[in-house]
Structures are given as C-alpha cells and as structure tokens.
Amino acid sequence: MKSSGDAVVITLVALAHGLSHFFQLIIAPLFPLIKDQLGVSYAALGFVVTLFYAISALFQPLAGFVVDRFGGRPVLAGGVALLALGTLLAGAASSYAVLVFAAAIMGLGNSVFHPADFSILNSRVASERLGHAYSAHGIAGSLGYASAPLFSGGLGALFGWHVALFAAAGVGACMLLLLLLNWKRLHIPESASRRPEGKTDWSVLFAAPVVMCFLYFAIYTAGLSGLQSFSVAAMTVQYGVTAALASSALTAYMIGSAFGIFGGGFIATRTTRHDLVAAGGLAGAAFWIFLTATGAMPGAALPLLLGLAGFCAGATGPSRDMIVRASTPPGATGRVYGFVYSGLDVGSMSMPVFYGWLMDHDLPHGVFYAAATFNVLAMLTVLQLPGRRIRGQSTNSF
Numbered sequence: 466m467k468s469s470g471d472a473v474v475i476t477l478v479a480l481a482h483g484l485s486h487f488f489q490l491i492i493a494p495l496f497p498l499i500k501d502q503l504g505v506s507y508a509a510l511g512f513v514v515t516l517f518y519a520i521s522a523l524f525q526p527l528a529g530f531v532v533d534r535f536g537g538r539p540v541l542a543g544g545v546a547l548l549a550l551g552t553l554l555a556g557a558a559s560s561y562a563v564l565v566f567a568a569a570i571m572g573l574g575n576s577v578f579h580p581a582d583f584s585i586l587n588s589r590v591a592s593e594r595l596g597h598a599y600s601a602h603g604i605a606g607s608l609g610y611a612s613a614p615l616f617s618g619g620l621g622a623l624f625g626w627h628v629a630l631f632a633a634a635g636v637g638a639c640m641l642l643l644l645l646l647n648w649k650r651l652h653i654p655e656s657a658s659r660r661p662e663g664k665t666d667w668s669v670l671f672a673a674p675v676v677m678c679f680l681y682f683a684i685y686t687a688g689l690s691g692l693q694s695f696s697v698a699a700m701t702v703q704y705g706v707t708a709a710l711a712s713s714a715l716t717a718y719m720i721g722s723a724f725g726i727f728g729g730g731f732i733a734t735r736t737t738r739h740d741l742v743a744a745g746g747l748a749g750a751a752f753w754i755f756l757t758a759t760g761a762m763p764g765a766a767l768p769l770l771l772g773l774a775g776f777c778a779g780a781t782g783p784s785r786d787m788i789v790r791a792s793t794p795p796g797a798t799g800r801v802y803g804f805v806y807s808g809l810d811v812g813s814m815s816m817p818v819f820y821g822w823l824m825d826h827d828l829p830h831g832v833f834y835a836a837a838t839f840n841v842l843a844m845l846t847v848l849q850l851p852g853r854r855i856r857g858q859s860t861n862s863f
Contacts (some may be wrong), residue, residue: 473650474589475598477643478582479605481541484640485578486609487616488548488571488749489517490553491633491702494618502626505561513568515814520572522810526670529580529803533796537584538651540799542644547574549637556630579806580799587790588653595732599678599786600730603779607723611716634699670804673849674792678805681785681846685747686812688839689778691832692718692754695820696771699829704764717772725779733783738792742784743847749777751840758833778840788847 492499496510532540551571558564582602590598616636620629644651669675692715700711726747732742753774757761762770793801816835823831 483605483609487681491615524576525807529799532799537581541581545578553634580803596733603726682808685843716769717768718775720773721772722779725776729780739784746781747844
C-alpha cells in the first residue's frame, strides 16, 4: 500500500478513536448543571459513569467477535452512530432514568473502538508504519480527553447542558459521515480476516500472552484512573496548593502523555525490544509518581513531576500496542483486541471507590503511592509478553 493511502487510513481511524475518548468525558463536566436540573446526587451521577464503563467492558470482547465476523469497518461506524445517538438522548433527557439509558447506549458504542480500530490498522497499514499508526491512534485519544471538558464545559456555561450535548452529538454525526465518505478505504481484505487453523473462537483468549495483555491494561488503568479522578483533590490536600495549580499538573500529565506517545511511535519503529521500551517507560512513570507521593518536592514542581510521568507513560503506548499485535494470531485480531482492551474499562471501573476511601481517611499521598505501585505491577506483566523477538521472526505464541 502506498504511503498516502496509509496516511488516510491512519487519520480516519485516529479521528474515530479520538472521538471515543471525547465522548467518554463529554457528560462529566456538565454534572453540576445536570445535578441541579434533574435533582439528583453526585453519587447517582457517578453511577452513570460506572454504567458507561461497565457496559463497555462487558461488550468489548463480544465486539471483537463481531469484528472478526463482519470486519472492522461496519462495527466502527456502528460505534460512532451509537455514541452520537446516546449523546443525543442524554441531551434530551428530562429525567435521571433517560440519562442512565443514554449512558448504556453510549457504553455499547464505546465498546467497539479498540477491536475495530486495530483490525483496520493491522490489515490496511504497512508494517513499517504501524508504530506511527499506533502513535497517532494514542495521541488522538489523549486529545479527545483534553478537548471534551473544554467543549462541553464551555458550551454548557454559555447555553446550558442540553445544547452542549446536542452539539457533541452533532460532532459524532459528522464523524459518521466522514467514515461513510471514505468507506472503501477502510475495507479489510478477506485474507486478513481468515481464522487460524485448529483454534476455536474462544480458545485464543485463554492463551497466556493474551491473558497477560489483559492484566496489563487492567492494572495500568487502575493506576491511571486514580490520577485522572482524584489527583487534583489529593494535591490540594497534601501540598496545600490551589485547585488551579493541581489541575494544571493533571493537564501537564495529559500533555506529557501525548508528547510521549508521539516519541514512542518513532521508538517502536526502530526497536525490536518493545518489552524493554514499555517496561522502561512504566518504571520512569512510577518513579516520578512516587516522588510526587513523598512530598519531597515543592508544590510548584507538581506540573513538572506529573508532566514527566505522563511523558514516560505515554512513550510506552506504541510499543505496548506492538506487543499486543505480537500476541495475536492471524484472523483473531478483533477477538484478541476486544478482550485485551476491555482491561481498560475494567481498570477504570474497579478502583474509584478505593481512591475515594483513601481521600475520606485523609491519605492523599496514598493516591500517588497506589498509582506508582500499579505502574510497577504493569511493568512486571509486560516483561512476560512476547516483545523480544528479532525483526522478521514470528512473534505469535500460538
């Protein structure tokens, strides 16, 4: 495939992935407005988020089977359509029940992106450009996270939360139209979707490398969720800094992560030891988060500390995705990626109560110690994965 064709495919898939992250955070910034109008508690609104990720985690492995059966193209378009529809319903909600139903639809739509995205990238993009493809995919996700609060928060403040969600649904509709206009470019050849001989539909999911990849994502995201959800509150308590400074430190983590992913794409295309790259980045992130936990640095240094942690963690992304690819047998991309990346949702929904407990018991430093520990545990899992093969050698363990 020509480089220009690869670039179009990478751009389309990256934009769709960024949109999925955009929709993951589109409602939360509007909670204060929704709470007042619908007369519900923050705990009830927290359940909306939990339901979103629970539905996504439950259906993501199943989405992988659908991708292997029908291809990534229609599944990806369906996911975008469901996210747009769910957001439209959320915008029209006049009761808590409708909001919950909308979140369930959005969670179902969110479940398809990793199996569909990687099925398309792995089959349509030349192998020498996959590192850059994974890098663009990850950067788009980070930018989707970063843009959602600005989009919904800004529109919500100006025009109300209903208009903000209607506008977000419009963004989803535009993305769906873009996919339809480029429908032929996202086609997966029949040869790329052929099932491996001697393997049942479910058996590939129980192979040790696949299970270890799932554990990696669940453990890594268990730590990341603490930083995303509770680091701002933890920094204000532990360091006595303003919420603005603490928020800027979290933003620095996200920006650092995006830069790390960008650099990690070049590293992934030039190394055969993706396991060492991923483990080294996780070790670096753990170090900077641990230093944050100790309180040894002044509060003014928090953006620098978390920015470095984000860069180290982000740099692992493309190599991590190459390791997952190495663990995937031919014809099982959808199933494996659907199962493995459901670990992201499992990790996101599993630890918020624990982090909240730490804050309730005046242990803000515990948030960072826990996040650092999860990075170390994730590092140990990635060292068990097939990331150390020589170039050109088969990396599947099946």
